[in-house]
Amino acid sequence: MSDSTAPKPDPTGSQPNGTAPAGNAPTEAPLAEAAADNAIIPASSGEEPESPVAEIATAPDVANQRRSGDPSAGGGSRLSLRNLRPRMVRWRRQLARVNEFEPILLKEDDATIRKRSLALRYRAMAGEKLSTLLPEGYALCREAGRRALSMRHYDVQIVGGIGLFEGHIAEMQTGEGKTLTATLPLYLHSLVGKGAHLATVNDYLAKRDAEWMTPLFEMLGISVGIIQTEDDQSARRKSYSAAVTYGTAKEFGFDFLRDRLLLRAQNRMQTEMLGGGDGGFSDSGDQIVMRGMHFCLVDEADSILIDEARTPLIIGSIEDNVRDQIVETYKWGSKHAPDFELDEHFEIDDETKRYELTARGRSKVRALPKNDLVRAMGLVDLYEYIERSVKVHREFLLNRQYVIRPSEKDPKIDEIVIVDEFTGRLAEGRKWRDGIHQAIESKEGIEISVPTGQAARITVQDLFLRYPHLAGMTGTAATSASELARIYRTPVVRVPTNRPPRREQLPSKVFGTLDAKFEAIAKEVAEVHATGRPVLIGTRSIDKSVLLAGMLTELGIEHEVLNANNVEREAEIVAAAGGIGKVTVATNMAGRGTDIKLADAVESRGGMHVICTELHDAARIDRQLIGRCGRQGDRGSYRQYLSLDDDILKGGYGQIKYDKLKNRGEANTGSADRLANMFHRAQRKVERRHFRDRMVLMHHEKERKKMQREIGQDPYLDTPD
Numbered sequence: 001m002s003d004s005t006a007p008k009p010d011p012t013g014s015q016p017n018g019t020a021p022a023g024n025a026p027t028e029a030p031l032a033e034a035a036a037d038n039a040i041i042p043a044s045s046g047e048e049p050e051s052p053v054a055e056i057a058t059a060p061d062v063a064n065q066r067r068s069g070d071p072s073a074g075g076g077s078r079l080s081l082r083n084l085r086p087r088m089v090r091w092r093r094q095l096a097r098v099n100e101f102e103p104i105l106l107k108e109d110d111a112t113i114r115k116r117s118l119a120l121r122y123r124a125m126a127g128e129k130l131s132t133l134l135p136e137g138y139a140l141c142r143e144a145g146r147r148a149l150s151m152r153h154y155d156v157q158i159v160g161g162i163g164l165f166e167g168h169i170a171e172m173q174t175g176e177g178k179t180l181t182a183t184l185p186l187y188l189h190s191l192v193g194k195g196a197h198l199a200t201v202n203d204y205l206a207k208r209d210a211e212w213m214t215p216l217f218e219m220l221g222i223s224v225g226i227i228q229t230e231d232d233q234s235a236r237r238k239s240y241s242a243a244v245t246y247g248t249a250k251e252f253g254f255d256f257l258r259d260r261l262l263l264r265a266q267n268r269m270q271t272e273m274l275g276g277g278d279g280g281f282s283d284s285g286d287q288i289v290m291r292g293m294h295f296c297l298v299d300e301a302d303s304i305l306i307d308e309a310r311t312p313l314i315i316g317s318i319e320d321n322v323r324d325q326i327v328e329t330y331k332w333g334s335k336h337a338p339d340f341e342l343d344e345h346f347e348i349d350d351e352t353k354r355y356e357l358t359a360r361g362r363s364k365v366r367a368l369p370k371n372d373l374v375r376a377m378g379l380v381d382l383y384e385y386i387e388r389s390v391k392v393h394r395e396f397l398l399n400r401q402y403v404i405r406p407s408e409k410d411p412k413i414d415e416i417v418i419v420d421e422f423t424g425r426l427a428e429g430r431k432w433r434d435g436i437h438q439a440i441e442s443k444e445g446i447e448i449s450v451p452t453g454q455a456a457r458i459t460v461q462d463l464f465l466r467y468p469h470l471a472g473m474t475g476t477a478a479t480s481a482s483e484l485a486r487i488y489r490t491p492v493v494r495v496p497t498n499r500p501p502r503r504e505q506l507p508s509k510v511f512g513t514l515d516a517k518f519e520a521i522a523k524e525v526a527e528v529h530a531t532g533r534p535v536l537i538g539t540r541s542i543d544k545s546v547l548l549a550g551m552l553t554e555l556g557i558e559h560e561v562l563n564a565n566n567v568e569r570e571a572e573i574v575a576a577a578g579g580i581g582k583v584t585v586a587t588n589m590a591g592r593g594t595d596i597k598l599a600d601a602v603e604s605r606g607g608m609h610v611i612c613t614e615l616h617d618a619a620r621i622d623r624q625l626i627g628r629c630g631r632q633g634d635r636g637s638y639r640q641y642l643s644l645d646d647d648i649l650k651g652g653y654g655q656i657k658y659d660k661l662k663n664r665g666e667a668n669t670g671s672a673d674r675l676a677n678m679f680h681r682a683q684r685k686v687e688r689r690h691f692r693d694r695m696v697l698m699h700h701e702k703e704r705k706k707m708q709r710e711i712g713q714d715p716y717l718d719t720p721d
């Protein structure tokens with residue numbers, strides 16, 4: 001930590017408000033302007049979480065944005081909702097109070113800043129309200145940022161930070177400095193001594209952001225902990241004991257479950273000891289790692305709180321050696337199944353279609369060679385394994401009942417996907433029960449997915465609902481505002497950009513077929529590429545990214561493909577994507593969290609051009625892609641390409657109407673641009689359906705937990721498999 005008394009020069013050139021020299025004007029000008037006209041723009045009337053979705057969804061700004069069909073609208077626009085004015089006025093007043101501290105803090109040395117921070121902590125611990133401490137706290141944080149990181153929180157960031165402190169989801173455009181903004185509510189909430197968590201999507205981001213912000217926190221006497229997947233219990237305990245802890249939603253969830261299991265085990269031991277008198281309770285030194293859940297700030301809030309919301313975090317109860325034994329026995333079964341003959345070794349019950357070994361079949365099983373793991377399995381179990389394997393060999397055929405393809409989660413691993421016998425379509429995510437699925441995996445020689453057995457389970461949603469104070473940041477929340485407000489009681493606010501955005505939306509183009517669309521896209525890539533501007537093309541699936549890449553190769557355009565198949569090079573590809581003449585084809589969320597920095601000469605040529613090749617099921621994902629260009633006031637442009645055979649039309653209007661549109665598309669030779677709005681309507685229908693599905697699921701889960709509590713069970717530990 002630096003002891004210098006003189007503050008470090010501010011590379012942003014910005015000065016405290018009111019004392020700003022002329023050169024500072026560009027940095028703070030938009031805020032001054034925006035502040036006068038509602039610095040923060042509500043994306044929904046989330047203040048009334050109880051209000052019906054329609055009311056929220058039709059909040060004027062969202063509605064305007066959708067009417068214009070511009071999924072990137074927002075950010076710097078200045079729209080206002082009359083009924084939310086009081087909140088904005090209050091936040092602006094608080095900003096003014098934060099600013100009042102600045103000239104005073106500027107004159108103080110590092111040691112005094114730290115002392116002030118300690119004094120704030122005492123006051124918070126003594127029970128003073130954090131909202132009273134906010135102006136000085138935020139001013140201290142800003143001053144620490146300026147000295148330790150050479151970054152002074154912009155006024156918009158301070159106002160965004162106030163919104164976060166008050167439990168909002170702040171929508172900030174990519175590149176607007178969410179990492180620095182996060183320090184404000186983290187610092188303030190950490191003062192009460194119960195810990196403040198920042199949850200992000202992966203270990204890498206947790207570590208990177210924590211390390212980047214640590215000098216700021218250290219200057220204020222605030223310790224920082226980082227949770228990484230490989231950490232052991234004692235490292236975790238240490239990280240959680242820090243004032244501020246960075247980690248992933250997943251790790252926070254697992255630690256919560258492990259602690260809960262441990263507490264139950266200890267509780268049981270204690271009860272046994274008290275009851276039996278001779279119980280073996282000993283405090284073996286096992287201690288929980290978390291020290292409660294007080295405040296959590298969720299980065300990439302929409303993806304964690306909505307996309308991942310239903311993801312269950314499960315701690316398995318099957319131990320590794322048992323798992324190995326099960327896997328081995330499946331393999332053993334499928335190896336020997338072809339040697340079993342109908343009628344001689346097994347029979348099939350006409351009614352139940354059950355396979356049953358005959359006496360000869362059973363003695364054959366006993367005589368089969370077995371390794372130690374298989375031998376340790378009970379004989380009755382072995383009969384069942386063989387019966388199941390024989391059934392699978394006779395009845396389940398590759399490319400008829402199922403296909404094999406690379407797993408979406410990990411393309412290096414193959415997986416079995418069931419073919420729906422009625423529709424002939426792939427039944428994504430479905431599995432056969434009673435070991436059939438595993439027996440097929442074994443027959444095909446691919447990794448056997450032994451179920452874990454559940455010892456404890458929590459969904460990401462439940463986890464965050466347990467925090468009494470929750471807030472989030474994201475580039476794209478406005479379109480999910482109603483859902484976030486309804487589930488988490490976290491209203492969404494839009495934070496305007498520090499500098500006005502200069503991103504240009506080019507008119508959407510609609511084609512009859514995918515082929516026609518892709519040809520036009522390739523042509524546009526060639527044209528923009530010739531000017532030296534970088535082009536980023538987003539596709540909905542891996543195969544489409546490959547198709548487009550093939551077309552670009554034919555045109556002789558050098559390019560990079562970024563999809564789930566080459567995640568290792570992700571950061572490298574994204575970092576280079578803003579160079580002169582770069583062309584990058586990416587599937588949706590790829591490259592998240594890495595900044596695309598434009599090469600110097602790119603800005604004067606018009607910045608980056610983004611091409612969206614199809615609408616996604618959620619407008620939010622489209623906006624994420626579009627947000628890649630025109631960052632921090634850079635120039636940039638984007639265009640949406642659509643065709644009448646796009647999946648979104650099927651999802652929105654159903655198969656029959658989709659088939660009609662597709663036929664119309666095939667007959668269509670000219671432009672169909674006038675139909676662009678139809679695609680956005682379809683997208684809204686899909687979004688609404690997904691929202692309804694999620695609400696139904698949430699309702700069922702809630703009921704289940706209620707019932708379990710009523711009968712004295714723990715909904716996280718007594719989980720149905």
Ligand SMILES: Nc1ncnc2c1ncn2[C@@H]1O[C@H](COP(=O)(O)OP(=O)(O)OP(=O)(O)O)[C@@H](O)[C@H]1O
Binds near residue numbers: 180
């Ligand atoms: N107040 C500030 N003063 C100077 N530079 C800043 C300030 N705030 C942010 N920056 C710079 O802006 C850049 C983007 O910051 P950051 O990565 O936190 O953005 P982000 O909003 O998280 O973007 P993404 O959505 O891509 O994750 C960084 O290089 C950071 O140094």
